[in-house]
Structures are given as structure tokens and as C-alpha cells.
Amino acid sequence: MRLDTGAHPILGRPGADHVVVDLFDYTCHRCRELHEQLSVARARYGDRLAVVVLPMPMNSECNPFITDNHPDHRMACHYAKLAMAVWRLTPPKFEEFHHWLLDPEELPEWREAVSKAAELVGGREVLVGEFTGEAVRRELRSHSFLYRSAGSGVIPKLLIDNAVLVGGARDADELCGILEKRLGIRPKAGP
Numbered sequence: 791m792r793l794d795t796g797a798h799p800i801l802g803r804p805g806a807d808h809v810v811v812d813l814f815d816y817t818c819h820r821c822r823e824l825h826e827q828l829s830v831a832r833a834r835y836g837d838r839l840a841v842v843v844l845p846m847p848m849n850s851e852c853n854p855f856i857t858d859n860h861p862d863h864r865m866a867c868h869y870a871k872l873a874m875a876v877w878r879l880t881p882p883k884f885e886e887f888h889h890w891l892l893d894p895e896e897l898p899e900w901r902e903a904v905s906k907a908a909e910l911v912g913g914r915e916v917l918v919g920e921f922t923g924e925a926v927r928r929e930l931r932s933h934s935f936l937y938r939s940a941g942s943g944v945i946p947k948l949l950i951d952n953a954v955l956v957g958g959a960r961d962a963d964e965l966c967g968i969l970e971k972r973l974g975i976r977p978k979a980g981p
Contacts, residue, residue: 793842799877799884802832802840808973810839811949813846813937816869816891817862820958821946825892828948830962831969836978839969843888844933845870848945852927853934855942865900867930872907874929875920879911886910 793811795804802809812828814821828841847866850856873891877884887910891898898906908914920926940947940954948955950972959965969975 806840813947824958827962883910
């Protein structure tokens with residue numbers, strides 16, 4: 791399966807030499823760990839590595855391939871829709887919002903997240919229109935079908951070339967080793 795890097799949220803340069811795809815859930819602790827590891831990898835490889843980030847909520851409200859809703863993912867669809875609304879309304883602000891949601895150890899409270907998103911897109915009215923719109927629902931549905939194609943089950947899933955890393959890596963060094971082996975990518979030169 792091929793994805794148009796310009797048609798999805800991406801961290802890094804859409805024309806990067808190497809692009810991986812992160813299927814994740816903002817309410818998933820293990821996904822937060824992979825996010826941190828990917829941040830280290832992006833710093834290590836510079837503009838040669840980009841990450842397409844596809845929020846893929848682990849909740850049946852917006853993911854038809856989830857059959858057992860875990861309480862930890864009760865708000866998964868809401869956070870994913872919020873992030874996708876930010877991306878659709880102001881793509882240059884998406885990376886800031888994505889990091890704001892995933893960088894802290896714990897997911898920010900819902901009200902804080904809505905306020906931050908509204909600030910980035912130019913107000914609550916604009917945000918609500920996109921958040922509740924069909925385009926965001928369609929996007930999340932397409933992410934769910936990719937999740938199913940990647941084997942469903944455990945997340946995060948990192949699509950690397952023609953392989954799927956399920957559940958992430960132990961640490962950033964292991965992830966970088968996997969990327970170097972699978973992609974042939976090398977660290978950027980010096981400072």
C-alpha cells in the first residue's frame with residue numbers, strides 16, 4: 791500500500807528519503823513511548839526521515855475493527871478527531887499540537903486539549919465545525935482500514951518499508967537499529 795505523504799499528517803519533510811508510518815492512539819501509553827523514540831530518530835537522521843502519523847483510535851465508536859472497548863481508550867476517538875481537525879484546518883500547526891498531546895507523560899485533560907486546538911486553528915467555532923464534520927470521520931475510518939491491513943491487534947504499529955513493527959521498540963537505540971537495517975538510513979553528519 792502506498793500513501794501520499796502530502797495527504798496525511800507528517801512530521802518532517804514530505805519528500806524525505808525515508809518515510810515510515812506510525813499507527814497510534816493518543817490514549818495509548820506504549821504509543822507515547824514510541825513517539826519519544828521516533829523524536830530521537832528524527833533528530834538523529836534529520837531531514838532524511840519523516841513520519842506519517844495516523845491517529846488510529848482503539849475505540850469502536852470510530853474504529854469498526856475494535857470489538858472490546860478498554861476504559862483507557864474511552865476518549866480515543868475524541869482526541870483523534872481533535873488532532874485531525876487541527877491538521878485539516880491548519881496543517882503547519884499540526885506538529886505542534888501532536889507533540890503537545892504526546893510529549894507529556896500523561897495525556898492533557900480534554901478541556902485543555904480543546905482550548906489548545908481552538909487557539910491553534912482560530913477559535914472554537916471553526917474547530918467544532920471540522921471536529922464534527924464528515925471529512926474527519928472519513929480520515930479516521932481510512933486509518934482503521936490500514937490498521938486492519940497491518941494485522942489489527944496490538945498498537946502502536948510502525949510501518950517500515952514492507953514490514954510492520956508491532957508494539958514499538960525497547961528504546962530509541964533499538965528503533966534506530968531497526969530503521970538502519972530496514973531502510974539503510976544513516977545518521978546525519980556532525981552538528
